[in-house]
Amino acid sequence: MPSDARLLLLDKNQVEALLQPADVLDAVREAFVLHSQGEGRVFPLVREPLATGGVFGIKSGDVQSQGLLGFKAAGFWPANRALGGEPHQATILLIDPATGRPQCVIDGNAVTTMRTGAAGGLGLQLLARQDSRRLCLFGTGVQARIQLTFALALLPSLKHVRYVTVTDQPDAGFERAFGERCDISHATDRNAAVAASDVVITATPGGGALFDLQAVQAGTHLNCVGADTRGKRELPDGLLARTRLFVDDRDQARQIGETQWAPDTPCTEIGDLLSGKAQVDRHASDITVFDMTGLALQDLTVARLLHQRAAAAQAGTSVHWPW
Template identity: 35%
Template sequence: MLIVPEALIASLVTPEDAFRAVEACFAAVARGEAYNFPVVREALGEGRQYGFKSGLDRAGGQLGVKAGGYFPGNAAKGLINHQSSVFLFDPDTGRPVAMVGGNLLTALRTAAASAIAIDRLARKDAHVLGIVGAGHQAGFQLRAAARVRRFERVIAWNLHPEMLPKLGAVAAELGLPFEAVDLPRMREADVIVTITSSPAASLMAGHVAPGTHLSCMGTDTVGKQEVEPALVAGASVFTDEVAQSVTIGEAQHAVAAGLLDAGAITPLGQVLTGAHPGRRSGGQITLFDGTGVGLQDLAVAAVAVARARERGLGIEVGV
């Protein structure tokens, strides 16, 4: 078994690698060649979450699980709040193949999924990017979104505005004007990415203009919520995994309120394979409910393992 420590991941997997791996994963699921197993997610108290996401990709030859969660007290300890590890197994024998640091991989695959949704669902003439949230993953989201659309400026809101200058620095690196705004001004955005750990909705239907695409990437647990149910119900909803969308994703609240039927939610992979047209009009609001699926973690981890073996990196141990 190969151990690929977190410290090696940045040198092994690029954002472009993550985009390609996640895109292939979406398509494999849509073709019925891969599937996710039910998520195990537990609250540990004090805002901490821990769980397991796993799946099998027959096309990619990947079987495995990501173990980890969200620990909001980590920032005070000099650690990022999301902590995880990915374990890969031989799908034919069940023998362990690799253990891979999952923190950067999680950020890269989350941003890649959001960017793929923007690429496939946002209007081609989208020029203003809005971001709700300014935590660790917000910068990854900004960089990934900027790869698929030629944005002219970025506007952002965060519950704690003192965190926004760090996101503004990322925008400056990309040569994009940046402005901190109040939520009602999100109506100026053509694309909005929400990436928070909020237990209550921040973005309301009145904050979103017709024709906007939303990538809602923060809700992955029962009780989390970034946007109000009326906004979800009024949009054309796409997701990475319908079962997760209605139970732990952003759609859970609209479905529970009877405002949205699970059958109206479309797997994004169907857009990639051509089975669904995606956006149908310029005035349509599209919403991608990114719940985070185990298959995507396995896909990017497999890239890290392949690169590590090619370069003679990592730690080989007997099992």
């Protein structure tokens, strides 16, 4: 049996040094197209509550034609905040499909953050009105920041941002981070902010409806990030019935996304738009929703990119892993 096998380890700092937003965007686009074409498979999702108060999940899949196989073990541990740590934790493992041997272990936090931001940006490019100028953002955390970063980069018509915080208090640091890229201010009336916006992004823990049904006006596009577990939601009852609904994966969205609350709502997978299987044909008065639950294939295409870059740059830690 081979005794010279190696396993590459990429920690948080190494991952962040290797990640580039434009390359992640390309990798996420590829993941959606592979999913649409049936070349990339998404295996049954694991997402379970823990006695500690956390949530643990596994997203896995493969692309047989590319020799790509692996999974991300991830979840949410709210008690980490009291320890000064990030509550979202994720680890990605790439596996050789020919032998089952591990190839690369990757800190998945930055991967999850950026690939989700890239997916949101693609959703805006495909679904939002291209003359959209006003955005309402719920949340100011890690995911809210990356969603806004990609939104401003990929939908340049956006000029005015109103944000809503869980405390209903302004966040000076958040405003400083984006103040040079847009007109940004705290919204004291969330319904009014939604009603005045062309784009709404919800990036919260998904504890309940964030605004009233009547606040959403004709022509609005919504990117919904926070519903990623059974029981989570950010949208009010009755909204999906008024919208044209787009998802990353139909079955997964019905299981853990906003679509779980209206599972019979007709929907289109966003990969089908990118592959040409479906068309948007958006009317100015349409309300569109992108229900984002996150695909294993997104993690795997980005992880493969990182593995290749690390190998070329001789980055990371290579350890002896005989078998």
